[in-house]
Amino acid sequence: MSVSTALISVDVAAFRIHEGKLQVLTRLPDAQATTVKPALPAGRIKPELDNELDDAARRQVRTLIDAEPGYLEQVASIGNHYRDSRGWSLTVVYCALLGADLAISDSPLACWCDIQDGSPVCALSYDHTALVEEAIRRLQSKIQYTTIPLYLLPELFTLADIRDAFRIILGKAPPMRSIRNRFLAGNLLEDSGQKRRGSNRPASLYRLADRNCTRLFNRLYHTTQSE
Amino acid sequence: MSVSTALISVDVAAFRIHEGKLQVLTRLPDAQATTVKPALPAGRIKPELDNELDDAARRQVRTLIDAEPGYLEQVASIGNHYRDSRGWSLTVVYCALLGADLAISDSPLACWCDIQDGSPVCALSYDHTALVEEAIRRLQSKIQYTTIPLYLLPELFTLADIRDAFRIILGKAPPMRSIRNRFLAGNLLEDSGQKRRGSNRPASLYRLADRNCTRLFNRLYHTTQSE
DNA sequence: CCAATAGTGTCTTTTAGACACTATGAT
DNA sequence: ATCATAGTGTCTAAAAGACACTATTGG
Missing domain, CATH: 1.10.10.10 (Winged helix-like DNA-binding domain superfamily/Winged helix DNA-binding domain)
Structure with missing residues (x-):
């Protein structure tokens, strides 16, 4: 990948309802991880794979589960120089919704983190807790006047x-x-x-x-x- | 500026109401311009100037007029490989609203382009016409249930x-x-x-x-x- | 039969909309 | 006085909410 997209990423808060709880999809830290906390499915744009920004978001989800979100929406773009120690960093945050009965074959790194009172119960890496909270606020708002x-x-x-x-x-x-x-x-x-x-x-x-x-x-x- | 942010930009559709018409702020092509059509105030992030993405948007507006938008909102982020011939390019599109009586001292390059039926009457560079149309749709929607x-x-x-x-x-x-x-x-x-x-x-x-x-x-x- | 949840009937409340009315200034 | 626009009074309409009611199943 070219360095020109080094600090752009897409972060996805993918929600499902499971056993009466709202859950968000996270990735457990793997061997070469730099953190011990789970993180949102996220990654850089791959121009050869992603025609559109939305494709990049869908691709992140598919690295963890074998299912397509029925709904995908941009929540916000967040850019500043303190969210990533490597420098000024920009991410486009997505909210994805998954049907409750998808025959989901999870990757071993996939972890569904429960949401309680608008926040994930487990601590997430980087600023991902805040990103999930923002996606939840959007969900809480739109549930009231959309389908x-x-x-x-x-x-x-x-x-x-x-x-x-x-x-x-x-x-x-x-x-x-x-x-x-x-x-x-x-x-x-x-x-x-x-x-x-x-x-x-x-x-x-x-x-x-x-x-x-x-x-x-x-x-x-x-x-x-x-x- | 580092090459790492080469293809990220911020584009602002800044609206005002003037003489009974909605207008959007554009920049006329200058001597070293690559196009003859006006364009939205837009530019790359300058990490040394922009603490946050919103700062970058406000800075773009201030390159053309000496006024602060009373309202600023992200409309969408648009990324793909066909909007810019140089390669995969991402822009965060903003909608800014300006009060009608700001003592605006325009730069000589500033041009207020009338909006008619949801589109700017003058052709804009790049995909900026589409970006303005999207910002207008957001404005048309939010006017109905916000202040x-x-x-x-x-x-x-x-x-x-x-x-x-x-x-x-x-x-x-x-x-x-x-x-x-x-x-x-x-x-x-x-x-x-x-x-x-x-x-x-x-x-x-x-x-x-x-x-x-x-x-x-x-x-x-x-x-x-x-x- | 009862318990439990599904679904209806109907009245109230809220806020938009229609429309006739009054109010106040310039000329 | 007349015109134009500002502003009120009041009824209607649409959709949410309260709540009592009936319906249909398993046990």
Whole structure:
């Protein structure tokens, strides 16, 4: 690689919901690592592999797991002279969302770190804890007026799964009435006809009508606001 | 400058409202220019001058005008191998907003290019037309649920000035009733006590209560939606 | 039968929007 | 007085939220 991109990197905070918790994907330090803490999947641009910046982000994720994020978004670019001791360094931070039931074959270095109260519970290398926190803030904000919570659910999901995603990400959720009204309107979801059964009335299983179309709502949920 | 940052740059779309039009700040080609078209204020990071990425953006603006943007926001980072013939190139695109009455002493190279229907009327160098369009889309979106329209107004402004900003930026505006309800609530504005007189009833002149606090509303204006 | 969760009906609240109304200045 | 624009009063509309209600399963 040419030295011209020496200090540009892409850092990805890739989230999933697993066993009722939000988790972020990290890489464990390996033999030639310079730190003992896990770090976000990150790396420099490889002009021969990455046509676009987004390709570089997807490539980082794929070094750890064999799955494609259903959603990928730039969170911020952070550049200054103190985040890396080698000099002025710039990183483009991404937020990636992974479906809950991807048959993920993790690399042995992959480690899913739980998120609690908006922060990863394990200390991360470099400034990665702050980067994850910023990605989580973006997620917490956008969950309230877009369809992105759906990208963290399994292929087939119930409306209660949506409410659970809110609880997991924000610590609180809108009432089911409001979730029904919002998500059942506008041909957003497709009824699979199947039901999820438990020791109670079975719930309808839905799937995303259009996996590539993120929609915006024109109001925020009040119940999910912090104030 | 070290070669290590050779292909990272910051590009700024700095907007103002002038004589009822939205304009973007551009630099005219000078003697040693490689193009005949104007370009956005842009340049590489100077680690010795720029502590943070935002500093680099502000510095670009100040090469053309002697004024500080009241609002500065990252729009996107764009990196690929076709936007610059010299190779894979990354730029962080900023949107900056300037108050309407800044006593701006422009450099002789500064050129305010009118915006019409979401695009600059004059052709810009490189991919700068696309960058401006992306910044405008962000502005058009955020004007509907934040206080950012206020950053494009003069120090003292009327409520009708806010409506005009909507018309200029979106081509349509919410009814004055809605603008009043939204902007007069929550101690956002401070009544200056002064009035603007015309051939009609004088209008109250307000100023921003807190210049550094951008607030969010939890609903979009319906009348400003495209559908 | 009961417990538990799914889902509906309906009233309230909030804020945008429509629109008629009044207010105040220049001429 | 008239015109133009500022600003208010008040009703409607859309969507969130509260909450009581019914529905459907396993046990």
